[in-house]
Amino acid sequence: KAGVTQTPRYLIKTRGQQVTLSCSPISGHRSVSWYQQTPGQGLQFLFEYFSETQRNKGNFPGRFSGRQFSNSRSEMNVSTLELGDSALYLCASSPRGASVEKLFFGSGTQLSVL
Amino acid sequence: AQKITQTQPGMFVQEKEAVTLDCTYDTSDPSYGLFWYKQPSSGEMIFLIYQGSYDQQNATEGRYSLNFQKARKSANLVISASQLGDSAMYFCAMKYNFNKFYFGSGTKLNVKP
Numbered sequence: 001k002a003g004v005t006q007t008p009r010y011l012i013k014t015r016g017q018q019v020t021l022s023c024s025p026i027s028g029h030r031s032v033s034w035y036q037q038t039p040g041q042g043l044q045f046l047f048e049y050f051s052e053t054q055r056n057k058g059n060f061p062g063r064f065s066g067r068q069f070s071n072s073r074s075e076m077n078v079s080t081l082e083l084g085d086s087a088l089y090l091c092a093s094s095p096r097g098a099s100v101e102k103l104f105f106g107s108g109t110q111l112s113v114l
Numbered sequence: 115a116q117k118i119t120q121t122q123p124g125m126f127v128q129e130k131e132a133v134t135l136d137c138t139y140d141t142s143d144p145s146y147g148l149f150w151y152k153q154p155s156s157g158e159m160i161f162l163i164y165q166g167s168y169d170q171q172n173a174t175e176g177r178y179s180l181n182f183q184k185a186r187k188s189a190n191l192v193i194s195a196s197q198l199g200d201s202a203m204y205f206c207a208m209k210y211n212f213n214k215f216y217f218g219s220g221t222k223l224n225v226k227p
Contacts, residue, residue: 033214033215035215042217042219044217045214045215058214090157092159100147100164102149102161102164103149103159103161103215104161105151105159105160106158107156107157107158108158
């Protein structure tokens with residue numbers, strides 16, 4: 001069974017640009033969540049999707065958005081990039097998103113904003 | 115507010131020895147899950163062990179065990195017989211309310227040969 005796949009692995013953008021990150025969950029998993037990891041702030045929850053609906057959202061500005069498709073694949077978009085958006089963005093999936101389910105993480109997308 | 119605290123930014127352990135990584139949490143929700151993840155330099159988060167708030171026994175997964183003390187709100191990870199490949203960042207996390215995880219700041223473990 002294939003794991004969680006995130007593309008691209010690395011991205012370099014400049015301030016003001018926008019970026020879209022992609023995440024393909026494990027087959028059969030319907031819950032996808034996104035996390036931002038930085039040295040200063042650690043791992044922070046961005047949002048979670050289940051059956052194409054956003055169920056939960058962290059404390060991030062509206063420049064951060066996401067969506068989920070009918071095949072459970074998810075995309076995350078960051079508009080008007082700022083230097084502080086440089087981070088490792090991790091996607092995770094689980095079957096239903098229940099509290100007892102462990103998350104399976106992808107390898108992440110390393111975003112650098114210049 | 116939910117909170118996860120890992121007080122050990124870095125630790126060293128001799129190969130083949132056991133090591134305990136500390137984690138305390140704070141929540142008023144009676145139902146929650148506690149997880150430990152390992153993050154090697156490659157960046158991927160690898161699941162190690164899980165403990166549910168209603169579980170009576172401490173969780174074990176191979177060389178990993180979780181010392182769960184509910185009254186003290188602690189969920190320490192014990193790694194027995196450390197191996198060089200155990201060198202990585204270790205994150206304690208608490209999960210409730212669907213997939214909203216709170217992660218601790220992590221502990222960098224270095225295993226010395």
